[in-house]
Amino acid sequence: MKDFIQILRRFVPPYKKYLFLNIFFNIFSTVLSLFSFALIIPILEILFKMKEISYNFIPWETTGMDLKDIAINNFYWFITEQINTHSEAWALMILGAFLVVMTFAKTCTSYLSSYFMIPIRSGVVRDIRTFVFKKVISLPIGFFTTERKGDVMSRMTGDVAEIENSIMASLDMMFKNPIMIIIYLGTMFAISWQLTIFVLILLPVAGFVMGQIGKKLKRTSLEAQQQWGGLMSQIEETLGGLRIIKAFNAEHKILDRFIKSNNKFFKITNRISRRQAMAHPMSEFLGTCTIAIVLWYGGSLILSGDNTISAADFIYYLVIFYSIINPAKDLSKAAYAVQRGLASMQRVDKILSAENPIKSPANPVRINSLNDKIEYRDISFKYNTDWVIKDVNLTIKKGQTVALVGQSGSGKSTMADLLPRFYDVEKGGIFIDGVNIKDMAVFDLREMMGNVNQEAILFNDS
Structure with missing residues (x-):
């Protein structure tokens, strides 16, 4: 949950207006639900003639009485007046009309809460x-020598899609359901605190079971996304090196490697889906057990003659309690989905949190053109542990044409890549007209140069 809150703190603030509107309509919808449920009590009392009490109208401004008590009394007075003036069937029709109006208002506010959640998602x-795309194009070339392109593509596509399908799809449930549960529980306490305490004793047990399964799901989800990144890398390598694969008759070897990775991904996703499928039946079973216990305990209170709760109130209590089960189920399913999304967020964060070591200085030196020479002064560079270039000195005068000749892997391309600061030298320095390229803005440095690559790259654009 801590990781989930961190994600909300990072990305939700620009949409806080929508969030407040969502929370407001969620509260409004839940309160209207309670009022519509409350109409069950007078309907039951009229049908089964459970109350034979006469009511008198109490002025709303009466002092010394709670507004709630006045409202309940006057409501019952209105219903009994309708029964006395017309008939019980007429009173039931009025209550039914109230129920329809309240339910319509509840569904409208429920829709509005979802309406304002969609722009956030x-x-x-x-x-x-x-953010990911911006970070990817700002990172140095060196980042992509240690990270496989297919895996980076997987994080930008598959992992972001997983965040959308899990964390963002669960936002509505994560904000709506806790509000419903809190308001419903508060009402349950107001009806019968003994019964509600009895219910709350069972909830931590169910929460602990769900939490343990959720942790396992997150671990497996991370493994699945890493495996998916490996698959994407294999596809990218195969498409890029298809000529080599065919030239060396390596189709079967490449296919066997892909099938092995694909089968591993298949097994992991099966484990995840089976654990996710466990959420609904487990929450349903635990909810049914709780209802059975509540039914037994509440029934015992009524049958023993205890006046803490009436039969009509107990049915209202059960309706509210049954209504709390679906939000609790959805919350547990949302918790599972969020665990999956957090695993993807960790992989996306590896890109977002990557440091770019190639930075422009605070006060860069500006050079408009090359006037004299480019100097490589005693430079050394390594990608990992072995030096690719060591203690090299080179001077290139303006107007000279210089070719670097050597066998594959001897550092020719690296020498060229160091000049526009695709990589930074480990030792020594590169100077343009006596100015160290690290003292120049990266944009200004690269703007001075033309670049002709070995392979022509055509972008899908004009």
């Missing part, structure tokens, strides 16, 4: 996708 996912 789609907006946060859009922002994450933009």
Whole structure:
């Protein structure tokens, strides 16, 4: 849950207006639900003639009485007046009309809560996708020598999609259901605190069971996303190196490697789906057990002649309690989905939190053109542990044409890549007209140069 809150703190603030509107309509919808449920009590009392009490109208401004007590009394007075003036069937019709109006208002506010949640969901996912893409194009070339391109693509596509399908899809449930549960529980306490305490004793047990399964799901989900990244890398390598694969008759070897990885991904996703499928039946079973216990305990209170709760109130209590089960189930399912999404968020965060070591200085030196020479002064560079270039000195005068000749892997491309600061030298320095390229803005440095690559790259654009 801590990781989930961190994600909300990072990405939700631009949409806080929608969040407040969502929470407001969620509260409004839940309160209207309680009022519509409350109409069950007078309907039952009229049908089964459970109350034979006469009511008198009490002025609303009466002092010394709670507004709630006045409202309940006047409501019953209105119903009994309708029964006395017309008939019980007429009173039931009025109560039914009230129920329809309340339910209509409840469904409208429920829709509005979802309506204002949609821009948050789609907006946060859009922002994450933009942040990742912006970060990817800002990172140095060196980042992509240690990370496989297929895996980076998997994080930008599959993992962001998983965040959308799990964390963002669960936002509505994560904000709506706790509000419903809290308000319903408060009402249950007001009806019978003994019964509600009895219910709350059982909830931590169910929560602990769900939490343990959720932790396992997150671990497996992370493994699945890493495996998916490996698959994407294999596809990218195969498409890029298809000529080599065919030239060396390596189709079967590549296919066997892909099938092995694909089968491993298949097994992991099966484990995840089976654990996820366990959420609904387990929550349903635990909910049924709780209802059975509540039914026994509440029934015992009524049958023993205890006046703490009436039969009509007990039925209202059961309706509220049954209504709390679905939000609790959805909350447990949302918790599972969030665990899956958090595993993807960890992988996306590896890109978002990556440091770019190639930075422009605070006060860069500006050079508009090359006037004299480029110097490589005693430079050394390594990708991992072995030096690719060591103690090299080179001077290139303006107007000279210089070719670097050597066998594959001897550092020719690296020498060229160091000049526009695709990588930074470990030792020594590169100077343009006596100015160290690290003292120049990266944009200004690269703007001075033309670049002709070995392979032509055509972008899908004009």
